[in-house]
Amino acid sequence: MVQMFDPLSVAFSEDPYGFYRELRDADEPVFFEAQNMWMLSRYDDVSQIATNANMVRSLKGICSEGELKQNQKSANWHDMPYHERVVQFSLLDSDGDIHRRLRKQVFGYFTGRAVANLEPMVRAYVKGLLADLKHRDSFDFIADFAAHIPGYVIGHLLGASAEDCPQLRLWSEQVVQFFDVDRSAVKKELAETATREFYHYLADLKRKRQCAPSDDLISHMIADEAEGRYSEDEFISTCMLILMAGHGSTIDVLGSGMHTLINSEIAQSELRDAPSKLPLAIQEMFRFEPPLPFFHRHALEDVHVHGRDFPKGTTFGLLYGAANRDPRQFSDADAFQIGRQPNRHLAFGQGAHLCLGNHLARLNMKVIFETLLSQYSSFEQVDDHVQYKPGLSVRGPKVLNIRCIS
Numbered sequence: 001m002v003q004m005f006d007p008l009s010v011a012f013s014e015d016p017y018g019f020y021r022e023l024r025d026a027d028e029p030v031f032f033e034a035q036n037m038w039m040l041s042r043y044d045d046v047s048q049i050a051t052n053a054n055m056v057r058s059l060k061g062i063c064s065e066g067e068l069k070q071n072q073k074s075a076n077w078h079d080m081p082y083h084e085r086v087v088q089f090s091l092l093d094s095d096g097d098i099h100r101r102l103r104k105q106v107f108g109y110f111t112g113r114a115v116a117n118l119e120p121m122v123r124a125y126v127k128g129l130l131a132d133l134k135h136r137d138s139f140d141f142i143a144d145f146a147a148h149i150p151g152y153v154i155g156h157l158l159g160a161s162a163e164d165c166p167q168l169r170l171w172s173e174q175v176v177q178f179f180d181v182d183r184s185a186v187k188k189e190l191a192e193t194a195t196r197e198f199y200h201y202l203a204d205l206k207r208k209r210q211c212a213p214s215d216d217l218i219s220h221m222i223a224d225e226a227e228g229r230y231s232e233d234e235f236i237s238t239c240m241l242i243l244m245a246g247h248g249s250t251i252d253v254l255g256s257g258m259h260t261l262i263n264s265e266i267a268q269s270e271l272r273d274a275p276s277k278l279p280l281a282i283q284e285m286f287r288f289e290p291p292l293p294f295f296h297r298h299a300l301e302d303v304h305v306h307g308r309d310f311p312k313g314t315t316f317g318l319l320y321g322a323a324n325r326d327p328r329q330f331s332d333a334d335a336f337q338i339g340r341q342p343n344r345h346l347a348f349g350q351g352a353h354l355c356l357g358n359h360l361a362r363l364n365m366k367v368i369f370e371t372l373l374s375q376y377s378s379f380e381q382v383d384d385h386v387q388y389k390p391g392l393s394v395r396g397p398k399v400l401n402i403r404c405i406s
Contacts, residue, residue, distance in 0.1 A: 005032060005039075007181050007392035014388065016293070016395070017334065020322030028308050029316075034181060035392075037296060037315040041322035043329035043346070045306045049316050050350040055297035056095040057353065062298055062313050076183040082195040086237040087175060092245070092353070099352060102238055105224050107356065109157065109217055115359040122153055122367045130371065138382045141400040142255050149364055150250040154243055157360075159209060159216030164201070171198040172244040180391040195240075202239050217242070246357045249291040250364055252389070252396025253347075256289035257282070257365065258372075259397055260336050262381045267338050272373050281338035282365045287345035288336050293321025294392045295349065320346045321395060376404040 005019055006012055012019055023030055023041035030039050040046050049055045059068055072078045077088060091102040108114060129148060133139050151165040151172075160168060174194035178187050205218060213219040218239060225235050261268055271278055299314045310316075324345045327333045348355035355361070372379070382401035389396055 005030070008390050010390070013390040016321060017325055020319060020325060023319065024322055024326060029306050032317060035296075035315075035317060037317045038310065039317040039319055040305065041319045041326075042306065043323040043326035046318045046320065046323040046346060047350055048305055049297050049303070050295075050318055050346070050353075052297075052303070053352065054300040055303070055316070056300055057093045057297065058095050059298055061095070061300055076188060080188065080192045080195070082199050083175075083178075083192050085233050086199055086240055087191075087195055089233070090237045090241045091356075092241055095352070101229070102234060103356065105221065105229055106217065106238060106242065109220075110356050110359060112359045115363050118153065118157065118360070119363060119367060121156060122149070122364060123371070125149065125152055126367055126371050130375065138401055138403040141258050141402045142251065142397060143399070146251050146254040146258075146368075149254075149368065150246050150361075151243075153360070153364060154246045154357075157217055158239060158242060159214060159218040160205065160243075167201075168198075168243050169247050170194075171201075172247040175240075176244055176248055176394075180393045182391070198240055198243075199236055202236050206235070206239075242357075245355075246360060248394065248396075250361050252291035252394060253285060253289065253361070254365065254368060255397040255400050256291070256388075256395065257285035257369070258379065258402065259381070259386055259400055260285060260288060261369075262379050262402065264336055265378070267336065268373070268378060270338060271369075272377075275370065275373070277338055278366060278369060278373075279362070280340065280343070282362055282369070283343045283345065284336060284338055284340050285365070286347035287324045287330070287340070287343055289395055290320050290324055290345070290347035291395055292347070292393065293395050294319055295353070317392075320349070372404070376406055378405045379403070380405065 005023070007016075020041055023039055029041075029045070031037075032039050040049060059071060063071060069078070072084075072088075077083070080088075091099065094102065126149065129145055133144060139145065147169065148165075151169040152162060155162065155165045155168060171194045174190050175198065178191035206222065209216070209219045209222055213222070221230065221235060221239070224230060230238070267281065271281055295318045297316050297318060299310060299312055299316070301312050303310050303314070305316075323329070324347060325333045329344070330340075348358040380403040382403055383399070386397050386400055389398055
């Protein structure tokens with residue numbers, strides 16, 4: 001079982017769900033030696049750990065300083081000064097009071113009500129992109145369309161210029177790729193370089209907003225920092241995380257969502273006839289192909305899960321992608337059903353680390369698919385085969401060449 005579970009293999013990227021099924025069917029959690037963690041794949045087990053306040057992202061409450069340094073070195077996260085300052089420490093990888101404080105400062109900008117105010121801007125941008133593509137017989141849905149939207153929207157929210165958004169996306173991808181299983185020297189250098197350049201860009205943007213405040217998130221964060229709610233590194237780290245977290249994951253779920261729709265003419269037809277079902281369909285896209293299928297937790301206390309006792313210090317891999325296809329939780333779990341209710345999927349996580357940008361991601365999806373379904377009668381896949389990204393932490397097509405039929 002462990003030998004078969006290779007997230008970097010072609011077989012896994014082609015179809016991880018067969019591997020996930022084997023993990024769910026095992027009598028107990030499976031130890032994944034490459035990551036030194038126990039993999040949880042059943043819905044109830046993943047939910048149990050994700051919602052437990054004593055299951056944390058950081059090892060700081062578990063290990064001594066010496067042990068932390070050793071763990072950092074064994075994971076090849078050492079000798080990365082910028083990465084260590086603003087990536088390895090962040091809202092995402094903090095817990096307890098620090099996490100609550102950092103999350104509280106930006107939470108109000110990501111509520112459903114606040115995000116709804118962005119809809120006219122998102123809608124206008126999406127229509128403009130599609131207008132530029134109308135003359136083409138086919139296009140890559142990922143590179144030519146989906147990849148432009150999350151960065152533009154988040155950049156607008158934060159206060160970055162539209163011209164800078166392609167570079168922000170590139171930096172984000174170069175930083176995020178180092179979170180996965182493959183942490184080679186080349187990828188390490190790429191991640192550190194991108195982090196350093198990203199850091200200086202945000203520091204410069206902050207200086208500009210200090211001189212000329214605007215009605216954007218970074219200007220409001222500057223006011224919060226002046227009142228002592230952020231340190232310098234916390235400020236930059238939070239801005240960077242907001243830009244990184246929504247980029248790749250939204251692009252990936254847009255790609256997998258479109259790919260799924262292309263392979264379901266019935267779903268396409270049903271959504272055109274009943275647009276009110278789109279919010280349910282979007283939730284099902286997240287369940288069916290979660291863009292962030294894996295996260296981890298460390299145990300601050302002994303815990304009993306999946307019929308076995310685990311000691312304090314155990315690391316668990318939470319396989320959201322596997323949990324979202326668990327037949328114990330979802331009927332006909334491997335089927336894409338646009339009207340699925342209830343649909344308590346785990347694509348946005350659970351507990352203290354519930355995805356901050358879940359409302360924004362769903363707004364982007366709603367506007368994009370509403371626009372596409374209203375403008376076109378059908379979508380066709382140009383290539384015979386669609387290759388998905390390798391790795392444990394991401395799920396989405398690399399390229400999706402499509403033809404839109406008016």
